[in-house]
Amino acid sequence: MTTVNIPVPTVSAPGGPDGPSRKARSLYPSWFYVPAIALYVVFFAVPTFASFYFSLTRWSLFDATFIGFDNFVTFFQNPQLFNGFIHTFEYGFATSAAKVVLGMALALLLTSPVIGRGYLRAVVFFPVLVSTIGVGFVFKSLLDPFHGVVNAVLGAVHLPQPGWFTDPNMALWTIAGVDVWKGVGIATLIFMAGIVAIPQEYLEAARMDGASGWRIFRSVILPLSRPAMGTVIILSLIGGLRSFDIIWATTNGGPGFASDVIASVIYKQYQAGFFGLSTAGNVILFLVVTAIMVPVSRFINRREVEL
């Protein structure tokens, strides 16, 4: 592959003054909505409400016994399950923060006139295109404590050789690192779009006023790429809180329960046949993601409007 120019989409300005009038009469009769509504109800609404019900039962697929909130009590009392809950936050916030910082840094680099810019853009974006499971397996073998390439290199230069995925204190953070490596391309892309969309006049004016590079970044680029920042935070936080595939491919939530998050806990409960408990976990995940994302997205959108 030679140079690839990644198309840079423009981020539309939020809250456009006048959208199409909602009162305008529809061209089509209302019953055109019926197929869409039927599909939505059967495949989204019914399962969602069914899952709220089943989360209150002890469910074996064969029968379901109503047990009130016992599943939720179990979820928060059992140390294994509750640890998964805590890890979810640690993981979600850590990966999101790292993606914002690294994504911004890379975007600044890749929008400035560096040599081989097109190539570098492709390189940064490339991991996004690879299957997550594949990435997980590759890193698992690269970071194998005894037979992996990374530790072989570290050993050759007499550095400590940690058990990346096998040390209970490290496993979750190693996975977070792999996740950032894989996901930072998207963040970079969005930031680049935001930065490119900043009118050149502002930058020129700042330079004329004698602003330093840091000052330009601090006072022009950062505030004006806030919409991009909001998008990156929301996407990466949602992704981080729901993360499952990369964890499953690398550690299965182990060693023991050291890198379990809600999603892997849900999967394991399901595997074990605790369908009610597993569904309760899903309901908790749904509520947690909503409870975090609604205020976050409100906050970010309000800041945009103030600008």
Added chain:
Amino acid sequence: MRRGLIVGAAVVTAALALAGCSTGGGTSNGKVTITYLVDNAPNTTATAKTFVAAFEKAYPNITVKVESRAQGADGDNIVKTKLATNDMDDVFQYNSGSQIQGDHPDQTLTDLSGEAWAKDLTKDFKASVAGTKKGAVYGAPWGTTFAGGIMYNTKVYEKLGLKVPTTWDEFISNSQKIKDAGGIAPVLQTFGDTWTSQLFVLADFANINAKDPNWAADYTANKADAKYAKQPGLLGFQYTAEVFQKGLVNQDYASLTNANGLKELAEGTAAQYPMITTVINNVKQSNPDQVNDIGYFAIPTSDGSAPHMTIWEPNALYIPKTTTGAKLDAAKKFIAFANSSTGCEIQAKAQLVTGPFSTTACQLPSDVLTLVKDEQKYQDDGNTGSALEFLSPIKGPNLEKILIQVATGQATAAQGAALYDQDVKAQAQQLGIKGW
């Protein structure tokens, strides 16, 4: 409860309709095609194919398609889901004991107690494939019984002049001597395959049972004394913790896999491995010349009483209730063939014999492994007992993970045992067992 069922059923039906599930195969001009589900371990699929080829030769009108599924917890989930959604293969191979009990055999499986081969089964095996319905036999044995305990390298023991230990203290002092000799891992742990963490606990059960024959029944009935947080149940957790704390395990315990661990055991770079003897089949593949260097002893006892060997019943072949008509007849013929003399021969040849058969229809071959000879001694002395999963339907699903916590110093033996008691409680409630 009823309404929940209907909603659930509706959702499942809709999903199935969308996925366009077909049952596959069919009957045309007297020919029948059935499907046979096995796990995807190389040896299992290879044996299945050999067996199917022999069967198709004997019954030219029946075609058997071998399908494979994941092993371990993923596989358990596949079997459970297939049975619950009436999408199971015509014949399938799966664990006997508590695993199949969790899948409601009375509702999902065909009772085979009327078949001719059923009278040849051992009592222990019949109990491991029974449901709650009286006299029902839902499965036929596939393979031989096997034992849990310590697999050890006899050459290493000879070289260092060690004696097979009968007490835990002897085991630890042997291990210490192996460690001092240098270059050999005294105790193998292989958490690259998480299930391998369980053997100090599971294989100690015959010792518990020897001390307290009511333990399994009390455990099932939720009696306060039959808990893992209390002795003698706690011992297995303590053993797991002790070998780690004393630095007796191999360095790469956290990432080593079962297959590679067995290679080390066969080659003598590791000396002792808490394991189930059925894995000797892997050694046959990887180190055929060293298969007979591996011996077996039961988990030693802490109080000096005679160690007892914990026995596992073989996997079984089952027919789900959804197999009917000509396919059911074909499936029954298939299972009967597995219990015929030809079937026994193929089983004995394709997978090594790891213990006695569970049916009198099959006879042990004359040239058995060192390991099996060692097992035979416990049989002859009557120092044996079934694994807990054949005496009680309750096995907590998180035992392997909890034991890894204990075995890597993340939790103490007592904490791990208490966690596992909670896990057992959750499973008992899920199964709807009285008294929980």
